[in-house]
Amino acid sequence: MNDENPPESGSRWRRILAPLRRIAPFALRYRGRIGLAVVALAAASLATLALPLAVRGMIDHGFSTDDPAAVNAYFGAIVGVVAILALASASRYYLVTTLGERIVADLRATLFRHLTRLDAGFYDANKTGELMSRLTADTTQLKAVFGASASVALRNLFLFVGAVIMMALSSAKLSAVALAAIPLIVLPLILSGRAVRKRSRHAQDRLAEASAYAAENLAAVRTMQACNAQDAAAGRFAAAAEHAYDAARDATRARALVTAVTIFLVFSSVVAMLWLGAHDVLAGRISSGLLSQFVLYAVLAATSLGELSQVGSEVTAAAGAAGRIGEILSIRTAIAAPEAPVALPSPTRGRITFDDVSFSYPSGAGGAAVQHLSFVVEPGERVAIVGPSGAGKSTIFQLIERFYDVTSGAITLDGVDLRRLDPDALRRAIALAPQDPVVFGATIAENIAYGREGASREEIVAAARRAQAASFIEALPQGYDTELGERGVTLSGGQRQRLAIARAILADAPVLLLDEATSALDAENEALVKDALDDVMAGRTTLVIAHRLATVLEATRILVLEQGRVVEAGTHASLVAAGGLYARLARLQFDAPDAAVGERALEQGG
Numbered sequence: 001m002n003d004e005n006p007p008e009s010g011s012r013w014r015r016i017l018a019p020l021r022r023i024a025p026f027a028l029r030y031r032g033r034i035g036l037a038v039v040a041l042a043a044a045s046l047a048t049l050a051l052p053l054a055v056r057g058m059i060d061h062g063f064s065t066d067d068p069a070a071v072n073a074y075f076g077a078i079v080g081v082v083a084i085l086a087l088a089s090a091s092r093y094y095l096v097t098t099l100g101e102r103i104v105a106d107l108r109a110t111l112f113r114h115l116t117r118l119d120a121g122f123y124d125a126n127k128t129g130e131l132m133s134r135l136t137a138d139t140t141q142l143k144a145v146f147g148a149s150a151s152v153a154l155r156n157l158f159l160f161v162g163a164v165i166m167m168a169l170s171s172a173k174l175s176a177v178a179l180a181a182i183p184l185i186v187l188p189l190i191l192s193g194r195a196v197r198k199r200s201r202h203a204q205d206r207l208a209e210a211s212a213y214a215a216e217n218l219a220a221v222r223t224m225q226a227c228n229a230q231d232a233a234a235g236r237f238a239a240a241a242e243h244a245y246d247a248a249r250d251a252t253r254a255r256a257l258v259t260a261v262t263i264f265l266v267f268s269s270v271v272a273m274l275w276l277g278a279h280d281v282l283a284g285r286i287s288s289g290l291l292s293q294f295v296l297y298a299v300l301a302a303t304s305l306g307e308l309s310q311v312g313s314e315v316t317a318a319a320g321a322a323g324r325i326g327e328i329l330s331i332r333t334a335i336a337a338p339e340a341p342v343a344l345p346s347p348t349r350g351r352i353t354f355d356d357v358s359f360s361y362p363s364g365a366g367g368a369a370v371q372h373l374s375f376v377v378e379p380g381e382r383v384a385i386v387g388p389s390g391a392g393k394s395t396i397f398q399l400i401e402r403f404y405d406v407t408s409g410a411i412t413l414d415g416v417d418l419r420r421l422d423p424d425a426l427r428r429a430i431a432l433a434p435q436d437p438v439v440f441g442a443t444i445a446e447n448i449a450y451g452r453e454g455a456s457r458e459e460i461v462a463a464a465r466r467a468q469a470a471s472f473i474e475a476l477p478q479g480y481d482t483e484l485g486e487r488g489v490t491l492s493g494g495q496r497q498r499l500a501i502a503r504a505i506l507a508d509a510p511v512l513l514l515d516e517a518t519s520a521l522d523a524e525n526e527a528l529v530k531d532a533l534d535d536v537m538a539g540r541t542t543l544v545i546a547h548r549l550a551t552v553l554e555a556t557r558i559l560v561l562e563q564g565r566v567v568e569a570g571t572h573a574s575l576v577a578a579g580g581l582y583a584r585l586a587r588l589q590f591d592a593p594d595a596a597v598g599e600r601a602l603e604q605g606g
C-alpha cells in the first residue's frame with residue numbers, strides 16, 4: 001500500500017481492497033457459513049427496519065382509547081419483531097465471529113507452512129521476531145475484519161439502504177433535506193481516511209520492530225545477562241514500546257477526531273430534519289407518528305453510516321496487515337524444485353563434485369565466500385575440510401544442502417546438478433550434524449525422530465545406542481520421554497552432539513555433513529563422541545569440518561581452505577611434509593600442549 005499516491009477516491013479504495021482480495025480465498029472456502037450469516041444479517045436488519053413502522057402505529061393508534069384490541073396488537077407485534085431481532089442477531093454474532101476465528105487459524109497455518117519453505121537468503125534479510133509479529137499480531141488484525149467488521153459493515157449497509165428507502169417512502173421532502181446533508185458528512189470521512197491509514201500502518205510497523213527486538217534479546221538471554229546489558233536492553237525495548245504507543249496514539253487521535261466530526265454532523269442533520277418536520281406536524285401536513293417514524297429511520301440511516309465509517313478505518317488498518325501478509329505469501333522461495341525434477345539414482349551412492357564453484361551470499365557485501373572451487377568426493381570417502389575462520393568451510397555445507405544456489409559453476413550429487421533435484425529429495429540424501437546442534441522443546445525421542453519422521457521407537461532406541469547416547473538417556477527419570485528445552489532438561493554439549501549423531505544415524509542418508517564441535521569435551525565424552533562418529537561415518541560419503549587430530553588422521557583426504565579457495569589437498573602426512581598452510585595450522589593445533597589454545601589458533605589461521 002502506497003500512501004504517497006493522490007487521494008483519488010476510486011483507486012484509493014482499490015488500493016485498500018487489493019491486499020484484502022489476496023486473503024479473500026481464505027474466506028471463500030466457507031461459503032456456506034457466509035451464506036447463513038448473510039441470512040441472519042438480513043433477518044436482523046429487516047426486523048430493525050420494521051420497528052419504526054410499529055412505533056408509528058403505536059403512536060398514531062396505540063394511545064387512542066377507541067380500540068383497546070389494536071393497542072394489544074401493536075404492542076404484541078413489537079415484541080414479535082424484537083424476538084426475531086434477538087434471535088437473528090445472536091446467530092449473526094456466532095456465525096460471523098467463528099468465521100473470523102476459522103479464517104485466521106487457516107491463514108496462520110498457511111503462513112507458517114509458507115515460512116518453513118522459504119530459503120536461507122530470505123532469513124538472512126528478515127528478522128524472525130518481525131515474522132512472528134506477522135504471524136500473530138497481523139493475523140489478529142485480520143480477524144477483526146473477517147469477523148466483526150465484515151458483519152458490522154454488512155449490517156449497516158443493509159440498514160442504511162433500507163432506512164434510506166423507508167425515509168423516502170415516509171416523506172420525500174424531509175428525505176431531500178437528508179440527502180443534501182450526506183456529502184457534508186461523507187466528505188470529511190474520505191479525506192481523513194488516508195491519514196488514519198498511514199498512522200495505523202506506522203503503529204503496526206513500530207510494534208513489529210519492538211517485538212523483534214524483544215524476541216532477539218530473550219533468545220540470547222544469557223549473553224545479555226553475561227554482558228550486563230539488561231538495563232540497556234530494557235531501556236531500548238521501553239523506547240521501542242513507547243514509539244509503538246506514540247504511533248498508536250496518533251492513529252487513535254486521528255480516528256477519534258473523525259468520530260467526533262461524524263457524530264456532530266450526523267446528529268445536527270437529524271435535529272435540522274426534526275425541526276422542519278415539527279413545523280409540518282404543527283401545520284397538520286403529517287401525523288406525529290409519521291414524523292417519529294421518519295426520524296427513527298433517519299437516526300438508523302445516520303448511525304449506520306457512522307458505523308460504516310468506523311468500519312472503514314478498521315478495514316484500512318487491516319488492509320495494511322493483509323498487505324504485509326500478502327507480501328510474505330507472494331514471496332517465491334529462491335530454492336524451489338524445478339518443474340520436472342530429476343530423481344537421484346537409487347540407491348544413491350553419494351558422489352559429490354564441485355565444478356568451478358563460486359558463491360557470494362545474497363546479503364553479503366564482502367564479496368565471494370568461495371571462489372573457483374573444484375573437487376570430487378567419491379562415494380564412501382571421508383574428506384576433512386580445514387582452514388582459518390571465515391575461509392568458507394560452512395559455506396560449502398550450505399551449498400551442498402542447497403540452502404543457497406551457487407553464483408557460478410555447478411555442484412552435483414551422483415552426477416545430477418543440485419538445481420535439477422527436488423530440494424526435499426536432495427536433503428533426504430544428506431544428514432547434517434552441526435557444530436552446535438539445536439535441541440527442540442520436545443521429548444528426547446521426538447528430538448531424535450526429527451532425523452526421520454515416523455521412525456518407530458525401536459529405531460529411535462537403536463540409533464541412540466549406536467550414537468553412544470543410550471546410557472545417558474536411560475539414566476534420565478523419564479528416559480526417552482524426558483522433555484528437553486525451555487521447560488525441560490538441559491543437555492551438555494557432548495550429549496547434544498550425540499543426540500545429533502543419533503538423528504543422523506536415524507536419517508540413514510548416503511551423505512553425511514559433519515561440523516565438529518570446537519569446544520573441548522572431557523576425555524570420556526570425547527571418546528564416546530568419537531565412537532559414535534566412527535559408527536555414523538562408516539559406509540557414507542562424509543565431509544567433515546575438522547577440529548580434531550583424530551579426524552584429520554583418519555580422513556582419506558584433507559582440503560585446506562583459505563579465503564574461499566582450496567589452497568592445498570592431501571593426507572595429513574603429505575600436507576605436513578609439504579610445509580604449507582596446513583603444516584602451520586596443524587603444528588599450532590595438534591602439537592600445542594593445551595588443545596584449546598591450538599584450536600583457537602586453527603580458527604584464527606595461525
Ligand SMILES: Nc1ncnc2c1ncn2[C@@H]1O[C@H](COP(=O)(O)OP(=O)(O)OP(=O)(O)O)[C@@H](O)[C@H]1O
Nearest residue numbers: 124361363364366369388389390391392393394395
Ligand atoms: N549468511 C551469510 N550472509 C552473508 N555472509 C555470510 C553468511 N554466512 C557466512 N558469510 C560470510 O562468508 C564467508 C565464509 O564464511 P563461512 O561461515 O563459510 O566460514 P567458515 O570457514 O565456516 O568459518 P568458521 O570456521 O569461523 O565457522 C565469511 O566472510 C562470512 O562472513
